[in-house]
Amino acid sequence: MTKVAAIIGGGVIGGGWAARFALMGWEVRVFDPDPEAERKIGEVMGNAARVLPMLYEAPMPKRGQIRLVETVAEAVTGADWIQESVPERLDIKHRVIAEIQGACPEGAVLASSTSGFKPSELQQGAARPGQIVVAHPFNPVYLLPLAELVPSAATDEAIVARAKEILTAIGMYPLHVRAEIDAHIADRFLEAVWREALWLVKDGIATTEEIDNAIRYGFGLRWAQMGLFETYRVAGGEAGMRHFMAQFGPCLQWPWTKLTDVPEFTDELVDLIAGQSDAQSGHMVIRDLERLRDNNLVAILRGLKQQGAGAGKLILEHDTALRGPLGEEVPLVTVRRVVPVDWTDINGHMNEGRYGQLFSDASEELMTHIGADRDYIAAGNSYFTAETTIKYLNETHAGEDIYVTTRVMIGQGKKLKLWHQMHRASDHELLATCDQFLLHVSLETRRSCPPLPDVLEAVEALAAKHAEAGA
Numbered sequence: 001m002t003k004v005a006a007i008i009g010g011g012v013i014g015g016g017w018a019a020r021f022a023l024m025g026w027e028v029r030v031f032d033p034d035p036e037a038e039r040k041i042g043e044v045m046g047n048a049a050r051v052l053p054m055l056y057e058a059p060m061p062k063r064g065q066i067r068l069v070e071t072v073a074e075a076v077t078g079a080d081w082i083q084e085s086v087p088e089r090l091d092i093k094h095r096v097i098a099e100i101q102g103a104c105p106e107g108a109v110l111a112s113s114t115s116g117f118k119p120s121e122l123q124q125g126a127a128r129p130g131q132i133v134v135a136h137p138f139n140p141v142y143l144l145p146l147a148e149l150v151p152s153a154a155t156d157e158a159i160v161a162r163a164k165e166i167l168t169a170i171g172m173y174p175l176h177v178r179a180e181i182d183a184h185i186a187d188r189f190l191e192a193v194w195r196e197a198l199w200l201v202k203d204g205i206a207t208t209e210e211i212d213n214a215i216r217y218g219f220g221l222r223w224a225q226m227g228l229f230e231t232y233r234v235a236g237g238e239a240g241m242r243h244f245m246a247q248f249g250p251c252l253q254w255p256w257t258k259l260t261d262v263p264e265f266t267d268e269l270v271d272l273i274a275g276q277s278d279a280q281s282g283h284m285v286i287r288d289l290e291r292l293r294d295n296n297l298v299a300i301l302r303g304l305k306q307q308g309a310g311a312g313k314l315i316l317e318h319d320t321a322l323r324g325p326l327g328e329e330v331p332l333v334t335v336r337r338v339v340p341v342d343w344t345d346i347n348g349h350m351n352e353g354r355y356g357q358l359f360s361d362a363s364e365e366l367m368t369h370i371g372a373d374r375d376y377i378a379a380g381n382s383y384f385t386a387e388t389t390i391k392y393l394n395e396t397h398a399g400e401d402i403y404v405t406t407r408v409m410i411g412q413g414k415k416l417k418l419w420h421q422m423h424r425a426s427d428h429e430l431l432a433t434c435d436q437f438l439l440h441v442s443l444e445t446r447r448s449c450p451p452l453p454d455v456l457e458a459v460e461a462l463a464a465k466h467a468e469a470g471a
């Protein structure tokens with residue numbers, strides 16, 4: 001049965017949650033008193049629907065509906081997950097939580113997006129404190145996998161376990177914060193960096209742009225893939241972490257940081273920062289900046305996915321979990337996916353080389369389907385492509401939903417001939433075709449040879465089925 005997520009407060013963060021849940025196949029109900037909420041959520045969903053599927057090679061689940069409703073009760077009745085994302089004020093959060101608990105199922109997860117409050121603060125005066133947990137996400141919620149999951153001593157363990165399961169199922173990483181503290185873990189760092197940055201600007205040492213350059217051209221890239229400690233371990237060289245600590249430990253005594261001082265938040269400081277920021281990025285409207293950010297995140301996350309590292313490892317695992325076996329239709333649908341931004345050339349078209357990749361992915365899916373899978377290859381047998389002819393029939397752009405059908409034209413002995421057709425999903429327009437000839441090879445002798453009996457039988461059966469349907 002379709003699962004239901006209730007999003008209470010549909011601003012920047014609530015909109016991001018709504019989009020992620022809907023794209024992962026959940027039915028979503030949103031309550032937000034703002035008359036502009038529907039437009040704003042539509043815009044966030046537009047952004048999310050363009051980029052989130054680009055992270056996956058697997059077909060996405062059937063998209064759920066997002067429906068705006070008139071009351072909190074209507075949103076939360078029968079919901080499996082409730083995400084409170086109202087403004088960061090404890091009195092508002094208390095009022096909203098009371099209203100939610102008046103109507104939601106007792107077993108539902110009631111999670112708050114709060115950046116700063118502890119779960120025990122949210123639980124004050126609640127009807128069922130055990131149901132409440134913090135799930136603190138990062139903007140954009142639809143691309144960044146981290147959610148800090150913070151229970152208090154009063155939160156039920158079953159709720160925490162269920163929250164972990166659901167966050168993982170929607171492609172997120174639940175970081176279980178075992179002790180509740182103000183601002184959890186990640187925002188503590190951000191606060192430290194933010195304070196140092198304010199001082200650097202206030203003291204005239206660096207502009208906002210210079211500070212951003214210091215991050216994006218240097219340590220920001222290291223942090224994105226290894227974090228802090230693993231990066232420093234590498235910096236310690238062969239002697240490792242102990243050496244690093246010994247070398248840099250004394251610096252902690254030097255007066256490098258102003259972290260314990262807070263710059264006075266005067267109008268002058270605000271004007272200085274806002275003015276520099278306008279000079280740096282004022283030529284772009286916020287929607288363009290969001291799109292740029294999202295494209296960059298997709299490219300970085302896909303790069304990390306290819307390496308199976310950092311957040312890319314999570315996406316790889318989620319992608320594998322989303323991938324099911326092929327169906328039985330004729331011809332077989334071997335690939336269903338969205339064209340990612342990093343597959344396009346300067347014209348915005350899908351790059352020629354990617355067609356080859358797509359059709360090779362299609363034949364790999366077919367191989368797995370007939371039993372010539374990773375184990376079969378590891379045991380010393382494989383198919384090698386001997387010839388491909390690709391015809392490019394229509395333009396294909398980033399963000400388009402496409403699918404590939406594959407027909408076995410010849411499947412005899414060591415010969416396998418496939419006919420792939422790539423279509424646009426929205427109107428089934430034929431975009432490209434590929435005629436592919438493969439030979440079965442022994443990885444030991446590196447010479448062609450017939451497949452093992454089970455695979456040969458599967459190939460012959462498929463060839464007969466496809467010939468019959470094609471006749």
Ligand SMILES: NC(=O)c1ccc[n+]([C@@H]2O[C@H](COP(=O)([O-])OP(=O)(O)OC[C@H]3O[C@@H](n4cnc5c(N)ncnc54)[C@H](O)[C@@H]3O)[C@@H](O)[C@H]2O)c1
Pocket residue numbers: 008009010011012013014031032033034037084085086087088089092096113114115116136137138139
């Ligand atoms: N912005 C971020 O980067 C970020 C990151 C992580 C967590 N958070 C947290 O997420 C929460 C929401 O922040 P945001 O940035 O989305 O704020 P926002 O101002 O963009 O959105 C808040 C939304 O709540 C709605 N709202 C106000 N009162 C409400 C009520 N009684 N019932 C339902 N909806 C109501 C508002 O109309 C608005 O659309 C905060 O707790 C914040 O700390 C924010």
